[in-house]
Each structure stands twice: as structure tokens, then as C-alpha cells.
Amino acid sequence: MRDDPDRGVLERFVHGDRDAFESLFRQFELEVFRWALRIVRDPGTAEDVVVEAFWRAYRGRARFDWSRSFGAWMRRIATNVAKDHLRAARPRAAWAVADERIAAPAAPDSSVSEAVALAFRRLPPRLQVVATLALIEELPYTDIADALDLPVGTVKSRVFRATRALRLELSQLGIRP
Amino acid sequence: MTDNDSLARLLRTARPPASVDRPSRDLWSLVECRLQEPAEWSWVDLSLAAMIATTLLMFPSWMFVLAYHL
CATH class of the missing domain: 1.10.1740.10 (RNA polymerase sigma factor, region 2, helix turn helix motif)
Known part of the structure; x- marks a missing residue:
């Protein structure tokens, strides 16, 4: 700023x-x-x-x-x-379980990207925010903690929970990141 | 590549950055309009008001207690 x-x-x-x-x-x-x-x-x-x-x-x-x-x-x-x-904007519809398991390719195609985006949007907003800032934007935990008025430990735990929840959601879709 | 790197790569592809870096319109005029709107009653305010009104209708004598404390 x-x-x-x-x-x-x-x-x-x-x-x-x-x-x-x-x-x-x-x-x-x-x-x-x-x-x-x-x-x-x-x-x-x-x-x-x-x-x-x-x-x-x-x-x-x-x-x-x-x-x-x-x-x-x-x-x-x-x-x-x-x-x-x-x-x-969080989707509320139940997951449609994929018929076949899809391994995340080196260059993800659009269907995988859409599935990942949907899985992401299904996360609770507080997890979406930390996951965006930590994993996508690669901001330091201290900056995220400052922006969210949270202890750094809480940010780390939310990132952990977000990645775990995402893996679970993606695995239900048959995607293994 | 760690598991998290792989997940981050997927997320970056699924949620790419926007290509703009400034608003497309004058936002100050929107903020001004918003400031001129009358304050909205939240459902909490409305519920509280309804609860107090109901209580006073059921126990009218409590009005004096309320008046004393106000």
C-alpha cells in the first residue's frame, strides 16, 4: 500500500x-x-x-x-x-461424481480447470481467501495474517485445511493433483 | 515438485489473474450514491424490535420498568 x-x-x-x-x-x-x-x-x-x-x-x-x-x-x-x-458466489449444488478418475495432466485441460475452479469455490470463503493469497498469489504468511487480522499460526492452519479440503473435493471428482 | 506445488499450479490455471489493473469506471460516484442511500434495517434489528414489541404486548407493566431504565 x-x-x-x-x-x-x-x-x-x-x-x-x-x-x-x-x-x-x-x-x-x-x-x-x-x-x-x-x-x-x-x-x-x-x-x-x-x-x-x-x-x-x-x-x-x-x-x-x-x-x-x-x-x-x-x-x-x-x-x-x-x-x-x-x-x-459459493455453489450449493451437490457434487456430480465423475465416472472415471482423471489424473491431473502436466498442462491441465479446460475440464480439469473447471473442476478445480468449482472445487475451489466450494471451499468456505475464509479458506478460499487464504488459499488464494498463499497458494496462488504466494504472499508471505505474515502479510496474509496482517490483512486478515489473524495470527500467523491460524493462517498456516487454514492453508493446511484448504489444501486438505481441496484434495478431498478433487479426489471425489477423480482428479489427483 | 511437492504436492502443494502441483496443487498451486492447478489452482493458478483454474483461477488465472485478471488482465486489468484498474477499475473500468469512476467508482467514486458509486460510493457517493451509496452514502446517500438511507440506512437499511438489518434482520437482527427487525427481530429485536419485534421481540420487544411482543414482550411489551404480553406484559404491558414491563413498559414502566423499561421507561425507568431508559
Whole structure:
């Protein structure tokens, strides 16, 4: 995230000044968008996340944590909003069990990719977020822990649970990664 | 290649990064619209209000207790 804005702007924001809020929005919009995009992987959804996250930030401005940077606070709010979007997009249909077992090839074809994407979307959102950030984006656990406001140990355990759940889901589809 | 590397490779293929790096429209106007919307009542608020109203209808004398504590 960028350097933090000066304290005066933050204080005006906390007191409800719309101009200060707009100034913060202009400064952090791109960073929040890119962060959300890394989690939700869809530009339209990431835009929705940005709008919702800044709205929540303004609504909860009195709870701004002065011990943290504005960027880190926004990232955390955006992560929570993204999690809500993942929850809403989570498929609920039961698995169709594959007739034949499919070994994951060196260059996965589209049917394997679709199955993996579906298996991923079936994970609980909190596991989807850590799996995306840790396995796909390869962010350090400390950064993920900071963004999610969790201890590093919890992040590690969620990554472990996510990989275990994914393997189980994929094995039910006959895919062995 | 470890098991996790193999899984990560599959995930990266299944969930590729988006090719854009900035919003396609002005999001500030959407945030402003959102700020002007009236606050919505959540189902928690509505349930609580309904519960209190029902309780007061069943036990009207509790109104005085409530009024005293408010």
C-alpha cells in the first residue's frame, strides 16, 4: 500500500468530512481494487468490493484503528467484503461424481480447470481467501495474517485445511493433483 | 515438485489473474450514491424490535420498568 495520508486528513475523515474521505478514496482506490482483484479474480466484482469497502469504511470511520495504517485498515475491510462476495458466489449444488478418475495432466485441460475452479469455490470463503493469497498469489504468511487480522499460526492452519479440503473435493471428482 | 506445488499450479490455471489493473469506471460516484442511500434495517434489528414489541404486548407493566431504565 502507498504511504499513509497525513494525520489531518485522517482526523477530518474520522469526523465525517466528505472531502477528506474523497481524498482518501482517490489515494487508495487503486490499491484496494488490486487487492480485491487478487482475491475475487474478477474485475467487475473487484469494483463492487471497492465501493462496498469504502462505504463500510465511512460508516465505521469512528472505529478507525489509529495504531494501524489507513491502507492496512482498508485492506482488511476489503478482504471482509471480498469474503462476503465469495460466500454469495459459493455453489450449493451437490457434487456430480465423475465416472472415471482423471489424473491431473502436466498442462491441465479446460475440464480439469473447471473442476478445480468449482472445487475451489466450494471451499468456505475464509479458506478460499487464504488459499488464494498463499497458494496462488504466494504472499508471505505474515502479510496474509496482517490483512486478515489473524495470527500467523491460524493462517498456516487454514492453508493446511484448504489444501486438505481441496484434495478431498478433487479426489471425489477423480482428479489427483 | 511437492504436492502443494502441483496443487498451486492447478489452482493458478483454474483461477488465472485478471488482465486489468484498474477499475473500468469512476467508482467514486458509486460510493457517493451509496452514502446517500438511507440506512437499511438489518434482520437482527427487525427481530429485536419485534421481540420487544411482543414482550411489551404480553406484559404491558414491563413498559414502566423499561421507561425507568431508559
